[in-house]
Amino acid sequence: MTGTQELKFVSPGFFQRIKGMFGVDFYRLFHTPMYYIFLVVAAVIPAMILSNSGTDGVGQLYTNTWQIIAADAPLYVVGSIGEYANMNMVFIFGGIMVSIFIGHDYKSGYVKQIFTTHAKKQDYIISKSITCAFAMVCMCVTYLLGAVGAGLFSGFSFETETGSLLCAILGKIIMSLGWSSLYTFLNIIFRRYFGVSIASSFFFGTGILIIGVAAIVGNNAALNIFLYGSSVFACLSSTILTVLICFVCSVFWAVIYNVLGTIILSKCDVY
Amino acid sequence: MNAIEIRNLTKNFGDKQALVGLNMTVPVGSIYGLIGENGSGKSTTEKIICGLIHPFGGSIRLFDKDYTDIDVRAKIGILIEAPGCFANYSVWNNLMLQAVNLGIKSAEQEIVRVLKMVRMEGAASNKYKNCSLGMKQRIGIAMALLGDPALLVLDEPINGLDADGMRIMREVLVNITGGGRCSVVISSHILGELEKIATHYGIVRGGKMLKEMTAGELEHGCRTYVALWTKEKDRAKALLSCKYSQVEEEEDNTLRVFDAKESEEIVTYLYENGILVSEIKTDKISLEEYYIDLMKEKESR
Numbered sequence: 046m047t048g049t050q051e052l053k054f055v056s057p058g059f060f061q062r063i064k065g066m067f068g069v070d071f072y073r074l075f076h077t078p079m080y081y082i083f084l085v086v087a088a089v090i091p092a093m094i095l096s097n098s099g100t101d102g103v104g105q106l107y108t109n110t111w112q113i114i115a116a117d118a119p120l121y122v123v124g125s126i127g128e129y130a131n132m133n134m135v136f137i138f139g140g141i142m143v144s145i146f147i148g149h150d151y152k153s154g155y156v157k158q159i160f161t162t163h164a165k166k167q168d169y170i171i172s173k174s175i176t177c178a179f180a181m182v183c184m185c186v187t188y189l190l191g192a193v194g195a196g197l198f199s200g201f202s203f204e205t206e207t208g209s210l211l212c213a214i215l216g217k218i219i220m221s222l223g224w225s226s227l228y229t230f231l232n233i234i235f236r237r238y239f240g241v242s243i244a245s246s247f248f249f250g251t252g253i254l255i256i257g258v259a260a261i262v263g264n265n266a267a268l269n270i271f272l273y274g275s276s277v278f279a280c281l282s283s284t285i286l287t288v289l290i291c292f293v294c295s296v297f298w299a300v301i302y303n304v305l306g307t308i309i310l311s312k313c314d315v316y
Numbered sequence: 317m318n319a320i321e322i323r324n325l326t327k328n329f330g331d332k333q334a335l336v337g338l339n340m341t342v343p344v345g346s347i348y349g350l351i352g353e354n355g356s357g358k359s360t361t362e363k364i365i366c367g368l369i370h371p372f373g374g375s376i377r378l379f380d381k382d383y384t385d386i387d388v389r390a391k392i393g394i395l396i397e398a399p400g401c402f403a404n405y406s407v408w409n410n411l412m413l414q415a416v417n418l419g420i421k422s423a424e425q426e427i428v429r430v431l432k433m434v435r436m437e438g439a440a441s442n443k444y445k446n447c448s449l450g451m452k453q454r455i456g457i458a459m460a461l462l463g464d465p466a467l468l469v470l471d472e473p474i475n476g477l478d479a480d481g482m483r484i485m486r487e488v489l490v491n492i493t494g495g496g497r498c499s500v501v502i503s504s505h506i507l508g509e510l511e512k513i514a515t516h517y518g519i520v521r522g523g524k525m526l527k528e529m530t531a532g533e534l535e536h537g538c539r540t541y542v543a544l545w546t547k548e549k550d551r552a553k554a555l556l557s558c559k560y561s562q563v564e565e566e567e568d569n570t571l572r573v574f575d576a577k578e579s580e581e582i583v584t585y586l587y588e589n590g591i592l593v594s595e596i597k598t599d600k601i602s603l604e605e606y607y608i609d610l611m612k613e614k615e616s617r
Contacts (some may be wrong), residue, residue, distance in 0.1 A: 052344070052379060052466050052497070056387035061419065068416035073402075076409060103396035155398035158414060158459070161366040165386060176514050 049272045059168075066163060066172035074146070074176055083142045085185035087135050088191035094130045095195045110196025111205045111281055114189065115213040119278045121259035121268050133252070133276050135188050136224045138180040140246030143228035146180075147173060148239045156315055164308040170229060170303050177225035185218050207285050216279025216291035223272045223302075224250070225296035232304035233310055252276070272298055317380050319344045319467055319499035320365060325374035327360055327523075334360045336523040337374070342381070342516065345496030347489055349514030350503040351607055354498050356504040357394070357523040365501070366394050378467065390418070393465035395473050399456025403445035407436065407455055410444055411462065418463040430458040431486050449476035453489040457488065467491070468500045474509050486513050517603070519610060526614065538600045542573045542582055545595040552591050559585065 057065075074080050091113045106125065107113060116239045123129045159169060182295040193250050196203060235242040252273030255296045259268060268274035279287055320342035327335040335357045342348040352358045363369045365376065367389060376383040383389075401410040408427065415423035431437045434454040439447065447455065453476050460468055468489075484515055490513060492498045504510050517534060519526040529537065543566075546552045553571055556563045562574040576582055579596050586593055601609070 052389035052391075054379065054381070054385075054466075056385070057390060057419070062386070065417055065419045066421070069413060072404055072416050076405065076413075078404075084342060149402065154396075154398045154400050155413075156400070157366070157368055157394060157396055158400045158417060160368055161392050162390050162418060205355075247339065310369070314363075316368075 061258060062163060062165060062168050063172060066159075067176065069159065070176035072234045074180060077146070077149075079142065079145055080180060083180070084183055084187045085139060088187040088194075090138070090188060091192035091195040092136050092198075094134075095199050107165075107201060109205065110199075110201040110203050111210055111213075113192040113195065114210070115217065115280045115283075116277070117281050119264070119266075119269075119280050119282075121255065121264050121274060121277055123256055123259075132185060132192075132214075133273075134187055135181060135184045136219075136220070136272075136276060137247060137250035139177070139184055139221070139224060140228045140231075140250035141243055142180060142184075143177045144232055144239070144243040144246045146177060147229065147232040147236070148242055149215045151236050151262060152239065153218055157221050160315050165309040167303070168312065170233070170306040173229045174222065174226040174299060174303060177229060178222040181217050181221035181225055185214075187219065189214065205281060209281055212283035212285060212288050213281055216283055216288050218274060219288065219295050220272065220276045220279065221295075223275075223298040226299040226302040226306075227272060232308045233306045238315070254302075270294060281303045317344055318342060318377075319346070319379060320348075320501065321375075321377040321380075322361070322365075323375045325361065325364065325376065326372045327357075327364065327369070328372055334523055335364075335371070337373075338520070338523060339525050339528075340421060340518055341528065342499055342501055344499050345493055346515045347493055347500045347502060347513050348516045348518060349510040350501055350518050350520060351507065351510070351603075352503075352520035353611070358520055358522045359471055360523075361520070362396060362471050362501060362503060366469055368394065368396070391463075391466040391469045393460030393462065394470075395453075395456040395460045396469065396471045399452055399459055401444045401452070401455060401459070403443075404428060405444055406440065407431075407444055407447065408440040410455065411440075411459060414462050416458050420463050426462060427458075430461045433461060433491075434458045435484055445472065450478050450481045453477055454481060454484070461488070461492065464497075466498060468498060468502075470500065470502045472504055473502060474506050475505050482509055487611075489513050507607060508602065509549060511603040521606065521611070521614065527610065532602065534606065535600070538602075538606050539574055540600050542576045542579045543570050543597050543599055544573070544579075544582065544593050546586065546591055546593050548552050548591050552586055555586065555589050555591070556582070 094113055114129060116128050120128050163169060227249060232242045235245060242247045255268055255271050255273040269278045269290055272294065275291045279291055318341050320340060322338060322340040325335050325338040338357060338361060350358045360369065364371050365383065367384065378388045381388045411427045412423060415426055420426050431440055434457050436454050436458060437450060453473060457473060474485060477485060489500055493500055515531050519527045549569055549571060553565060555562055558571055560573050560576055564572045566572060573582055581597055583593050583596060
């Protein structure tokens with residue numbers, strides 16, 4: 046055969062490869078109605094929380110708007126819904142969004158196109174984790190806006206220490222990376238079972254395992270090594286140390302889940 | 317240099333052996349027709365080439381490089397089972413997504429080019445889910461053609477195509493393989509169509525490569541026969557069977573005489589025995605018949 050000398054193969058570097066993967070994932074994210082629906086859902090959650098915030102039988106659940114964003118103190122042992130229902134809810138809904146986002150890759154068969162051209166499975170995991178983290182950060186922002194709107198509408202106080210509030214919001218936003226990596230990992234494991242992916246994401250997103258452990262060990266700061274623990278730790282009494290702990294925890298679990306996800310994906314067949 | 321060189325490829329799915337030491341050589345610039353019955357290992361082989369499933373053993377080289385090399389993989393276009401498009405996206409958006417995936421710089425121009433190739437320019441704004449099966453196959457081919465691939469792996473791409481779609485497919489494949497710029501592996505059960513475009517063939521059975529040959533070798537390997545029609549079919553068959561080693565009666569009442577040197581010889585022989593031949597022609601058996609004969613031969617062993 047002639048013309049074989051015309052064939053040239055250029056080896057793309059990591060940044061070129063990951064740029065392509067980011068391009069695909071962000072293109073999909075911005076062209077998926079589901080993303081915008083979840084942004085709206087995140088904005089509506091605070092209003093839903095407030096509509097049920099009369100009393101919990103003990104007293105009024107919220108007295109301050111920022112309590113919808115984060116609890117007053119890092120309470121791992123949940124006593125009332127008011128201590129539980131804050132910006133952490135975004136991570137539950139975010140898990141469902143990630144499951145749908147990744148599930149469609151497999152359902153549509155597009156994953157075959159990705160894995161044919163992108164031999165490195167780590168590219169896929171890194172890109173998915175970061176794209177979904179971005180989507181969760183956006184959900185945190187719309188949640189914040191929804192909370193402010195709901196607070197204004199309900200006439201709650203806005204008084205708080207600004208530094209602590211910013212540290213709490215920043216801490217929770219940083220946790221998005223860890224959570225998205227966990228959900229990406231779960232979706233890699235259950236990639237052929239869409240329903241199980243969603244159920245497992247929801248299960249871990251609620252932090253029920255940590256809440257269960259906390260019920261035994263009490264409000265123990267050691268629980269901060271887990272995603273839910275650090276997410277709870279980012280509260281209205283946060284400091285810069287809280288942000289640092291959230292950062293370390295989020296990055297640590299992101300690396301763990303990305304490495305595990307890459308190993309699993311590299312050993313599994315794609316159907 | 318070969319586009320694909322596979323040696324002793326093995327793959328198991330649980331207890332089932334899907335590939336049992338399969339060898340395959342696809343020269344650069346060829347259109348390689350991969351033929352075999354359902355479950356013979358065609359799709360498994362193609363998926364392994366694409367890196368979608370992992371082999372148990374053996375070696376796969378693409379353009380003299382290991383098949384896992386990222387530089388080679390970036391130049392593979394695929395249509396495996398379904399195009400892999402998002403149902404709610406438009407045709408354009410699906411192609412744009414793949415263009416982004418491949419890092420194509422002038423993506424819009426490239427999409428227009430491939431849509432023109434498969435004659436789908438007018439359907440760019442259609443939602444993928446609203447396209448017919450044939451249109452979806454053509455979109456899948458357009459997707460595979462994005463980025464000027466060096467290797468196309470197509471699994472049953474002709475399924476669902478109408479006559480016009482098949483013609484377009486033939487034109488596209490013949491054009492892109494011209495000059496050795498692209499090599500194609502295509503599996504199909506529609507052997508009549510495959511015969512029109514393939515330059516090389518590989519016949520797979522039970523996870524093994526039964527036979528590899530060029531189109532020229534198939535041409536030489538296919539036996540010629542004389543087909544004839546007569547009103548006295550049964551008597552003619554009995555007479556011809558005495559003189560020729562293989563005489564077959566077809567469903568359309570045709571008699572096929574194999575190993576006959578000249579059709580005149582048959583006409584004369586029958587005429588001398590009082591049988592008039594109403595129509596006669598010399599032909600070769602098709603790829604499909606060749607394949608069926610080969611399978612029968614293997615089964616009888």
